[in-house]
Amino acid sequence: MIRDSLDMLEQSFRAWSAMIRECCMGSRHWEGVSLFIQKARSSVGFRPSTLLMAAVIKSCSALSATQLGKALHGYVLKKGHFSSLSVSKAMLNMYAKFRALDDCEKLFGELGSCDTVTWNILLTVFASSMKFDTETMGLFKGMLIPEQPKPSPVTISIVLPVCARSGDLVMGKSVHSLAVKSGMDMHTLVGNSLVSFYAKCGQVTTDAFTVFAGLYEKDVVSWNAIISGFAENGLMYEAFRTFRWMLRESTEPNYTTIATIFPICASQDENAALFFGREIHAFVLRRAELSTDIFVCNALLMFYLRTGQMQVVETLFRRMQSRDSVTWNSVIAGCASNGEWSTALTLFQKFLLFDTVTPDSVTFVSILPICAVLKKISMGKQIHGYIVQRPSLAEDTTVGNALVNFYAKCDEIDAAFQAFLMIPQRDIISWNSMLDAFVNTRNHWKFLNLLAWMLGERFKPDGITILTLINFCISISRLMSVKEVHCYSIRYAHILGDGEPTIGNAMLVAYAKCGDMGSALKIFQSLSGKRNLVTCNSIIAAYVDSGSQDDAYKIFSQMHEKDVTTWNLMIRVYALNNCVNEALYLFHEFRDRGMEPDELTIMSLLAVFSQMVSAHLLRQCHGYLVRNCLEDVRIKGALLDVYSKCGSIWYAYNLFQSNPNKDLFMFTAMIGGFAMHGMGEEALEIFHDMIGSGIKPDHIIFTSVLSACSHGGLIDPGLEIFYSMEKLHGMKPKMEQYACVVDLLARGGRLSEAYSFVAKMPIKPAAHIWGTLLGACKSHHEVELGRVVGAHLFESESDDIGNYIVLSNLYAAEEKWDEVLEMRKLMKSRDFKKPAGCSWIEVERRESVFVAGDTSHPERSLIYDTLLAINQHIKEKLANYSIESAFI
DNA sequence: CTAGGGTTAG
Numbered sequence: 092m093i094r095d096s097l098d099m100l101e102q103s104f105r106a107w108s109a110m111i112r113e114c115c116m117g118s119r120h121w122e123g124v125s126l127f128i129q130k131a132r133s134s135v136g137f138r139p140s141t142l143l144m145a146a147v148i149k150s151c152s153a154l155s156a157t158q159l160g161k162a163l164h165g166y167v168l169k170k171g172h173f174s175s176l177s178v179s180k181a182m183l184n185m186y187a188k189f190r191a192l193d194d195c196e197k198l199f200g201e202l203g204s205c206d207t208v209t210w211n212i213l214l215t216v217f218a219s220s221m222k223f224d225t226e227t228m229g230l231f232k233g234m235l236i237p238e239q240p241k242p243s244p245v246t247i248s249i250v251l252p253v254c255a256r257s258g259d260l261v262m263g264k265s266v267h268s269l270a271v272k273s274g275m276d277m278h279t280l281v282g283n284s285l286v287s288f289y290a291k292c293g294q295v296t297t298d299a300f301t302v303f304a305g306l307y308e309k310d311v312v313s314w315n316a317i318i319s320g321f322a323e324n325g326l327m328y329e330a331f332r333t334f335r336w337m338l339r340e341s342t343e344p345n346y347t348t349i350a351t352i353f354p355i356c357a358s359q360d361e362n363a364a365l366f367f368g369r370e371i372h373a374f375v376l377r378r379a380e381l382s383t384d385i386f387v388c389n390a391l392l393m394f395y396l397r398t399g400q401m402q403v404v405e406t407l408f409r410r411m412q413s414r415d416s417v418t419w420n421s422v423i424a425g426c427a428s429n430g431e432w433s434t435a436l437t438l439f440q441k442f443l444l445f446d447t448v449t450p451d452s453v454t455f456v457s458i459l460p461i462c463a464v465l466k467k468i469s470m471g472k473q474i475h476g477y478i479v480q481r482p483s484l485a486e487d488t489t490v491g492n493a494l495v496n497f498y499a500k501c502d503e504i505d506a507a508f509q510a511f512l513m514i515p516q517r518d519i520i521s522w523n524s525m526l527d528a529f530v531n532t533r534n535h536w537k538f539l540n541l542l543a544w545m546l547g548e549r550f551k552p553d554g555i556t557i558l559t560l561i562n563f564c565i566s567i568s569r570l571m572s573v574k575e576v577h578c579y580s581i582r583y584a585h586i587l588g589d590g591e592p593t594i595g596n597a598m599l600v601a602y603a604k605c606g607d608m609g610s611a612l613k614i615f616q617s618l619s620g621k622r623n624l625v626t627c628n629s630i631i632a633a634y635v636d637s638g639s640q641d642d643a644y645k646i647f648s649q650m651h652e653k654d655v656t657t658w659n660l661m662i663r664v665y666a667l668n669n670c671v672n673e674a675l676y677l678f679h680e681f682r683d684r685g686m687e688p689d690e691l692t693i694m695s696l697l698a699v700f701s702q703m704v705s706a707h708l709l710r711q712c713h714g715y716l717v718r719n720c721l722e723d724v725r726i727k728g729a730l731l732d733v734y735s736k737c738g739s740i741w742y743a744y745n746l747f748q749s750n751p752n753k754d755l756f757m758f759t760a761m762i763g764g765f766a767m768h769g770m771g772e773e774a775l776e777i778f779h780d781m782i783g784s785g786i787k788p789d790h791i792i793f794t795s796v797l798s799a800c801s802h803g804g805l806i807d808p809g810l811e812i813f814y815s816m817e818k819l820h821g822m823k824p825k826m827e828q829y830a831c832v833v834d835l836l837a838r839g840g841r842l843s844e845a846y847s848f849v850a851k852m853p854i855k856p857a858a859h860i861w862g863t864l865l866g867a868c869k870s871h872h873e874v875e876l877g878r879v880v881g882a883h884l885f886e887s888e889s890d891d892i893g894n895y896i897v898l899s900n901l902y903a904a905e906e907k908w909d910e911v912l913e914m915r916k917l918m919k920s921r922d923f924k925k926p927a928g929c930s931w932i933e934v935e936r937r938e939s940v941f942v943a944g945d946t947s948h949p950e951r952s953l954i955y956d957t958l959l960a961i962n963q964h965i966k967e968k969l970a971n972y973s974i975e976s977a978f979i
Numbered sequence: 980c981t982a983g984g985g986t987t988a989g
Contacts, residue, residue: 211980456986
């Protein structure tokens with residue numbers, strides 16, 4: 092009776108075991124594991140076989156169920172009847188898949204005896220974590236001791252990629268010789284790994300090809316390895332040739348071959364890319380097993396994305412039978428790099444609703460920059476919330492980096508730093524991103540602290556860190572720091588190292604911006620062999636900033652390739668130096684070459700029009716802007732500014748009023764316009780409107796509004812505004828604002844008040860402030876104060892000749908001839924000469940220039956007669972009107 | 980245990 096029951100139980104156990112094994116082997120992992128747990132819990136006498144246990148552990152590993160895995164481990168230890176190595180190996184594999192390094196090592200240590208496969212598994216775990224390359228190689232060396240199991244071809248193929256990614260050619264070669272000694276080098280697997288290894292170390296044409304050519308039996312992997320080796324080293328032609336050779340040898344390409352050869356096509360120039368790409372597309376279509384393969388379809392998609400053929404992409408994407416996360420990620424990223432950001436976002440939302448595949452780390456790394464570009468801040472935060480809930484995403488370094496950059500680009504520097512702190516394993520990109528964010532937000536101390544922390548953590552700065560450091564130097568504009576970074580990068584071969592001139596370019600810009608043109612030029616010369624467009628544009632920009640128009644033009648004329656930036660710079664320097672004709676001529680040449688102006692071109696052009704005071708050209712330009720939709724707020728601000736400079740203040744005001752979303756620039760330009768036209772009341776009114784609408788004022792707009800007050804004679808309202816700067820807006824006035832107040836008081840005749848204001852200034856008054864005061868003394872006939880102010884002025888060694896003349900004229904007007912003589916002597920001793928007054932006019936495309944005292948113009952008698960007549964006319968008119976009414 | 984796809988800093 093009992094015996095029968097036991098038999099029945101035994102039979103039932105056997106049936107259960109069979110069922111569970113069937114599930115596990117048939118990829119019905121969840122079912123298998125659930126059944127197992129159910130049985131193990133309910134039946135005390137259940138003794139699963141070693142084979143069954145191994146199968147269940149494998150399923151658990153396939154399910155990525157970490158907790159369940161640990162429970163199974165506990166169960167195995169408790170039961171203790173599993174003698175075979177296969178259970179331990181399955182367990183090791185499981186922990187390997189979970190990336191649980193410690194558990195793996197512990198388990199490995201507990202194993203009494205182990206075989207090569209066990210070693211291989213442990214090696215795989217170490218090799219897969221990227222951080223333990225030295226440890227992996229140490230482990231491998233431990234295997235070479237005589238009593239340990241011999242390395243197999245698989246072992247070699249595990250350690251060689253480790254050597255490759257740490258760039259350790261010597262180590263790889265010793266692995267190679269080990270393989271030769273043990274006769275494994277003819278093994279295809281070993282050969283393939285060697286080909287990949289040598290190719291990754293830049294030795295494709297030599298070592299890699301020798302190994303490849305010597306392979307006794309080449310499989311499709313061998314071909315793929317050498318083809319991608321050529322491709323990685325930029326040898327596209329060789330890659331293609333080998334691909335054709337492969338077809339001739341009648342080796343059937345597989346999905347990897349296609350996925351390798353397609354990106355090569357895309358990297359060719361446009362025509363070649365499409366030619367080769369379509370050829371391979373056709374090749375794929377002829378083979379059913381390739382055209383339905385998701386790898387191949389993804390490669391196809393990526394090819395058409397990279398060549399910008401969005402129509403084809405759409406069709407392919409729609410027709411794909413199954414899509415995986417790579418499909419979605421490629422299309423999302425591809426749309427973004429083709430500038431179709433909103434499409435990318437829509438696709439992402441569709442992906443979230445797509446239930447069979449879920450977004451992974453790459454999805455978020457791609458989508459966060461798009462949120463930043465489109466300023467979808469709340470969406471980015473929602474995504475952050477989604478990430479936080481999933482440890483596999485939250486612990487991913489690349490996702491963390493993307494979050495840091497997202498917050499940094501959205502001006503949420505604190506959130507960016509929080510995200511940075513949350514990254515468990517920071518890499519060089521994490522540090523560089525955070526450093527860059529601190530530079531861009533001018534958090535100089537935080538930047539320095541972070542840099543110190545980074546170096547303390549033994550992170551070696553790379554080229555991008557250097558670029559960030561250079562930007563920091565520019566930001567604090569300290570020449571000594573630039574030199575320090577320069578020395579550092581020389582020591583670490585960042586400048587002379589690789590072929591890229593990027594760091595040299597940045598260094599050039601930094602020297603120029605810190606005022607050391609000599610060093611900037613030296614860098615430019617040292618880059619001679621590898622200058623690119625950016626190098627030339629940078630040196631031109633440096634010349635433009637220092638006003639050296641001729642030097643800029645010398646570089647400009649020697650450049651065989653120019654982009655919009657090049658032209659913009661050259662047009663700008665002409666505009667800055669009042670060379671309006673050259674600027675316009677250059678602009679026409681630019682247009683004749685079929686190039687399209689951008690915002691910066693227009694800004695330079697507007698500066699030209701404001702020099703020319705040509706409302707007519709300005710209206711033409713305005714028309715062009717409207718037709719080409721080039722109307723961002725900054726351009727509108729500039730347009731408004733130039734309209735008012737050309738005297739069309741009501742045109743400017745209309746433009747201002749018609750703009751529904753006015754920003755600080757708009758208000759600044761409008762107030763500046765009113766200031767220029769002496770319309771202080773109007774300026775004040777819109778300034779108060781602006782404050783009321785919640786826009787935060789900056790130093791520049793205070794300068795504008797103060798100068799409006801001073802030109803409009805609104806002394807007390809001006810003073811009130813000045814004091815509100817610190818009281819209401821918490822801003823410390825700078826030299827410009829002090830100068831405005833001095834002008835305000837002096838112009839209004841409150842000279843002694845102006846003088847005591849200057850005397851009480853918390854910063855040392857600049858020479859031009861004394862100059863302003865002196866000018867006012869002249870207009871208000873204040874000789875005594877003029878003398879005092881003059882003393883201050885010449886003490887500060889001003890080289891502005893205007894001041895000497897003003898003071899001299901002041902003395903002259905009061906008939907103080909001795910002092911006049913004194914001034915002339917002083918001017919002579921300082922070797923000043925007054926430049927001749929000059930004016931010019933353009934009539935029917937011909938320019939006429941007039942210099943004081945010059946009578947060389949062919950039509951001078953007509954001109955001077957007309958001038959006389961006009962003067963007469965004005966005098967008659969003025970007799971009838973007050974001066975004020977003439978300006979209304 | 981073995982080649983191989985998509986992403987982030989300038």
